[in-house]
Amino acid sequence: MIQIPDDLLPADGRFGSGPAKVRPEALDYLAMRGDILGTSHRQAPVRNLVRSVQESLAELYRLPDGYEVVLGNGGSTLFWDMAVSSLIEHRSAHGVFGEFSRKFATASARAPHLGDPVVSESAPGGIAVPEPVDGVDTYAWAQNETSTGAAAPVRRVGDGLVLIDATSSAGGMDADIAETDVYYFAPQKNFSSDGGLWLAFASPAAIERAERIKASGRWIPGILDFSAAVTNSRQHQTLNTPALATLLLLEDQLAWLHELGGMQAVAERCATSTGILYDWAEDRDVAAPFVQDPAHRSPVVATIDLDESVDAKQVIATLRANGIVDVDPYRALQRNQLRVGCFASVDPDDVQALTACLDYVIERM
DSSP, X not given: OOOXXXXXXXXXXXXXXXXXXXXXXXXXXXXXXXXXXXXXXXSHHHHHHHHHHHHHHHHHTTOOTTOEEEEEESOHHHHHHHHHHHXXXXXXXXXXXXXXXXXXXXXXXXXXXXXXXXXXXXXXXBOOOOOOOXXXXXXXXXXXXXXXXXXXXXXXXXXXXXXXXXXXXXXXXXXXXXXXXXXXXXXXXXXXXXXXXXXXXXXXXXXXXXXXXXXXXOOOOGGGXXXXXXXXXXXXXXXXXXXXXXXXXXXXXXXXXXXXXXXXXXXXXXXXXXXXXXXHHHTOTTEEESSOSGGGBOSSEEEEEEOTTSXXXXXXXXXXXTTOBOOOOOGGGOOSEEXXXXXXXXXXXXXXXXXXXXXXXXXXX
């Protein structure tokens, strides 16, 4: 096995696309606030923690008047079922350009109470944003497709609700939340926390839609009731007991993001990291950015194709043996590829070191 010299190695070799690197300082904060663990989520200490997270998120994304920070148990996968149950009234339209945007469209297609969704699809490496369609009341796509490293614009489409999956973009990519009705995410990427929680920025129109659907008599399981999540969130709590460690890690990460300078500074930090990788790939004969259009390349997840003369699996195994981990491609793509998470907690200097290590390994293979 190739041994990479210590002076080339990054200070921290974690580049996973989720769960992502957790800063050591956040773990220290978790230990310091350990007295909250084991406390009822209906009591003031935990509700104050939830309030802190909500207020910090609202400030980070400059929420428009009337928008609310809603949260609940489960992750983005659960939220797709919640949207199918509580937010899509009759029919949805989806932009599909990877595995995760496809999963939401599939959830909608399986719902017996909804019409067949309209699906606009792009091959992996491109993007797809749905067009206005008569009879569609909900438009959905991902701001960042974690599986492919492609990023799509956030903008209003048609007259329906706009639902944006921001699981891997929130906290690393900016967005005009007024262009959306539900901007939802889980905290295990840029927010360097654990999974098991979903959060969303909800417009008055989305909240009213959920209330109207519930009042219509549609059967909605309690855990998938968006109106119930709104009611609980207004009281700074979740329907069921949340993972308190997840909330504490999220609170610390949010404070750190604000210290960096807020959303603009964080977005620039992430874009710097992925830019290092894209520049490296474009300067090498054996590598190329997977997403060909630079305007659609993700600023938080970089996917790099390797020439067939270079075995990506061997490169990845060698990096892992040297403490550089989780640069594997998304399994369903089956490409000779690297996928590097450049979320907020990842230091751009470590990304630069990663490229030096790649050069060292590839030259010796």
